[in-house]
Amino acid sequence: MDRREKIALGVAVAGHGVLFGLLSVGFLATPNPLKLSHPPIDISLVPDVALEQTSPTPNQPPAPSVAPDQGAPEEAAAPKAESAPEPEPAPEPAPPEPAPKPAPAPKPAPPKPAPEPVRAPAPKPAPAPKPVPKPQPRPKRPTPAAEPAKPQPKVAAKPAPAPAKAAAKPSPAKPAAAPAKAKPDAKPAAAKPAATKGEGKSATATAAKPRGSRLGADFLKGLSDTPSPAKAAAAPAAKMGAQAAANIGSAIKRQVQPCANRQVSPGPGAERIRVAINLRLNRDGSLASRPRVVGHTGVDDENRRYVERVDDLAIATFVGCSPLRDLPPELYDVPNGWSNFTLRYNLLG
């Protein structure tokens, strides 16, 4: 390194020192951010899933039957209890009926359960002196019946059998066995919404209407003053109401939307197919089992050949975007809770 290079090195060092010095004192500093005339407001996003319970109070024990006119509708008891009454051979005071769920549960009514109750009714009326069978077939399955036109005839038939259990237990076998138990204290009030549909059609439905005046003297047989143990203990604290169900449904749809957006419509008209899909969820929002397609609507000649493909896409959508998050935990295992949730889904939203 000769003298000239040493000079050059000195110049280079000096030049770098000057440049970095200038930068350090803010020569090229970013100007201060503009001043806002209004200070920013904090915004927090509130989950739009309803967390309220539709029926916050636990069900109360049924009122003890003391009077012959007990057959009259007990309005108070009806709405609260959702739990499935265990049918005991002894005619037990009917536990509060499951409140009719206005919620249009997406489940299409399986054709199966309907036929059985229909059959059962005949035997019952004979053994049970009570003319006031409860039309409680409000079990979950029947709920769907409310929407589509087809299930209606069944609903009409059901009230007669009064399979109280059906509410809790979907198994068709029970209602048949249970009918004998027609509950003395019928809760027509609860049953009404369902019954109204069928009234005109079936004679049994109309028969259900008569009130306490026709009760036999022994209608209190098996009743006690004490609250029935079966139901009160097991009753859930709340049930999920229609609004909450709808909110959970939309929350789930919103969460699977990214996956839904990836699905390509298999063909024209496929987006009209609405798939009723049943999700069995764990408490953490993951899928307990593979989603099942339990029904379709909107199938016509044009899109019939896409049904299977749409089923696959729908299942893939829910599988792909699980686990679901932020679903209200308190509505997990209440009746109709989202542990077993059915919702409608169609392509493109």
Add this chain to the structure above:
Amino acid sequence: MNPVFNMDAATLSPVALFLQADVVVKLVMLGLLAASIWTWAIIIAFVGRLRRTRREMARFERDFWKADDIDAFHKAEASLDIPSARVFAAGVQEWRRSTAHEPIDRDGTRERLATAMGAASALEIDKLSDRLNVLATVGSVAPFVGLFGTVWGIMRAFTGIASAQNSSLAVVAPGIAEALFATAIGLFAAIPAVIAYNRFSHGVNKVEASLHRFADGFHTTLSRQLDGAR
């Protein structure tokens, strides 16, 4: 630290960015800063040397072709530190050795003259372009070194995000800014180095070409002289 210096990372202050950086990034930055200084030292020195060399070569060759007596010219000018003068001296020396004894081997003398002057000019070019390899190395490697520093710094920034459980921009930004500063310094060193390397390569090539031209012309002159020297 001088209080005049603004230590806020938002001011683009190199000192602040340097002091906040990870040790690996600091090493990268220091190395690149040294490379930048060395590059500029070479550039400044080389510009002067190249300019002076070309000017003196032009003057020497002009004087040479004007000179009537090569021996006298050789005595006056051959000791100068000019590539052309060295080549000239090498040619004259070889000429004197080859023509010292009778009989003269003309073909062998021509060949030796060409070889001696070619070797001399190659040596001069080698000396002239000595530092260019540094420029080439800095120009090609500095961006990668800077990129390494950036990658390292960003990895560290992400680790910080993971440990802070907070991905807000205020947490991420300083780390990324200081990491990017490493790339900035790398480019800062590399760009002048690449430009200077190309420019100086071109200059050295021109010097080499003119040196060869001079050597060929001198060889031609000597060769003609050899024919008449019987």
